[in-house]
Amino acid sequence: xxxxxxxxxxxxxxxxxxxxxxxxxxxxxxxxxxxxxxxxxxxxxxxxxxxxxxxxxxxxxxxxxxxxxxxxxxxxxxxxxxxxxxxxxxxxxxxxxxxxxxxxxxxxxxxxxxxxxxxxxxxxxxxxxxxxxxxxxxxxxxxxxxxxxxxxxxxxxxxxxxxxxxxxxxxxxxxxxxxxxxxxxxxxxxxxxxxxxxxxxxxxxxxxxxxxxxxxxxxxxxxxxxxxxxxxxxxxxxxxxxxxxxxxxxxxxxxxxxxxxxxxxxxxxxxxxxxxxxxxxxxxxxxxxxxxxxxxxxxxxxxxxxxxxxxxxxxxxxxxxxxxxxxxxxxxxxxxxxxxxxxxxxxxxxxxxxxxxxxxxxxxxxxxxxxxxxxxxxxxxxxxxxxxxxxxxxxxxxxxxxxxxxxxxxxxxxxxxxxxxxxxxxxxxxxxxxxxxxxxxxxxxx
Ligand SMILES: [Fe+2]
Ligand SMILES: [Fe+2]
Ligand SMILES: [Fe+2]
Numbered sequence: 295x296x297x298x299x300x301x302x303x304x305x306x307x308x309x310x311x312x313x314x315x316x317x318x319x320x321x322x323x324x325x326x327x328x329x330x331x332x333x334x335x336x337x338x339x340x341x342x343x344x345x346x347x348x349x350x351x352x353x354x355x356x357x358x359x360x361x362x363x364x365x366x367x368x369x370x371x372x373x374x375x376x377x378x379x380x381x382x383x384x385x386x387x388x389x390x391x392x393x394x395x396x397x398x399x400x401x402x403x404x405x406x407x408x409x410x411x412x413x414x415x416x417x418x419x420x421x422x423x424x425x426x427x428x429x430x431x432x433x434x435x436x437x438x439x440x441x442x443x444x445x446x447x448x449x450x451x452x453x454x455x456x457x458x459x460x461x462x463x464x465x466x467x468x469x470x471x472x473x474x475x476x477x478x479x480x481x482x483x484x485x486x487x488x489x490x491x492x493x494x495x496x497x498x499x500x501x502x503x504x505x506x507x508x509x510x511x512x513x514x515x516x517x518x519x520x521x522x523x524x525x526x527x528x529x530x531x532x533x534x535x536x537x538x539x540x541x542x543x544x545x546x547x548x549x550x551x552x553x554x555x556x557x558x559x560x561x562x563x564x565x566x567x568x569x570x571x572x573x574x575x576x577x578x579x580x581x582x583x584x585x586x587x588x589x590x591x592x593x594x595x596x597x598x599x600x601x602x603x604x605x606x607x608x609x610x611x612x613x614x615x616x617x618x619x620x621x622x623x624x625x626x627x628x629x630x631x632x633x634x635x636x637x638x639x640x641x642x643x644x645x646x647x648x649x650x651x652x653x654x655x656x657x658x659x660x661x662x663x664x665x666x667x668x669x670x671x672x673x674x675x676x677x678x679x680x681x682x683x684x685x686x687x688x689x690x691x692x693x694x695x696x697x698x699x700x701x702x703x704x705x706x707x708x709x710x711x712x713x714x715x716x717x718x719x720x721x722x723x724x725x726x727x728x729x730x731x732x733x734x735x736x737x738x739x740x
Pocket of ligand 3 (some may be wrong): 572601
């Protein structure tokens with residue numbers, strides 16, 4: 295058996311910044327209206343941290359947390375609300391709690407969950423609505439102030455023209471919402487025109503990367519797997535019906551690699567692609583993703599854009615370079631009738647074919663809201679048909695069907711584990727008073 299794509303996952307040398315920046319680009323897709331919100335807040339927060347005299351490490355932590363601070367905003371409608379709100383509402387605290395919980399599975403950034411958790415909490419422990427009496431971490435307060443500055447700035451007017459109004463608004467909450475030292479630092483920064491021009495600068499990548507210092511990260515396949523799992527949860531944990539789909543595809547892809555005698559690392563790299571194949575659904579409105587009942591033609595066309603988004607998200611991560619085709623081509627057919635790239639068989643390597651088979655197999659064998667898991671005979675007949683019509687790879691399909699119980703058992707176990715993780719996540723939210731008050735959010739988890 296030839297090795298997959300002739301590559302090996304050794305170690306990628308990257309930086310904390312590159313990983314967090316790519317995550318922030320993925321979040322942008324949820325709603326284009328947020329318009330570089332994460333990158334702008336990261337820049338403002340980094341500048342504030344530097345001006346206020348925080349150490350390089352503290353500044354790094356603040357920028358990383360700012361780049362992903364709204365990761366808990368799972369419904370895109372909430373983004374609109376946050377972008378337009380001028381005062382603190384309960385949903386602000388809820389998405390901070392959700393974000394911290396999501397990030398806690400990523401060991402690469404150990405300080406980030408705590409910083410995200412309090413990014414809307416006001417200055418002064420006694421006013422901390424999430425945990426009354428607990429002092430809010432100072433670094434979270436930097437992100438908080440930066441977030442307010444960006445929310446106050448209208449995108450259709452030059453930032454410099456809005457300077458006076460923003461300064462007035464921030465100073466009004468000096469010592470109430472915001473730390474007095476941070477407000478002082480902000481006032482000094484605000485005097486410089488360049489600060490306002492920099493906020494508008496589109497090329498935030500360079501601005502951040504070369505003005506601040508970030509740690510190197512050596513990513514091995516296990517760190518990459520962990521990052522992929524986090525990304526898959528952002529999309530899967532939005533709804534109970536999809537809460538474990540990617541975990542199923544990931545497990546099936548890995549077990550196929552094992553059956554084909556690929557190395558353990560090759561199996562893990564296919565697993566990464568499995569976790570990420572549907573990440574492009576971040577770009578699809580949830581009104582379509584979770585619509586009860588039939589989609590109309592226009593909605594189907596939009597839904598079919600998700601592998602395209604998968605490709606563009608993965609393109610921003612250097613660490614996913616080798617597997618982006620496997621993940622993004624999962625709806626391509628060998629005869630060229632798939633979507634959205636219409637790749638033909640000579641362009642679809644073994645990794646792509648394994649992903650397509652894994653996705654179909656998982657979709658047929660997992661429980662769906664409208665039907666239960668299909669038995670062997672039906673799975674076999676549907677997949678055989680797809681091979682006959684030159685949609686799926688016959689050799690890989692036959693391998694899976696002849697090991698049906700084994701492959702299905704692995705899928706089931708992995709999906710059960712992920713459903714347990716989802717339930718734990720859900721319970722933490724349900725048991726939090728602030729989040730249960732925010733009924734709209736909670737209802738999406740059921
Ligand atoms: Fe937020
Ligand atoms: Fe925000
Ligand atoms: Fe898909």
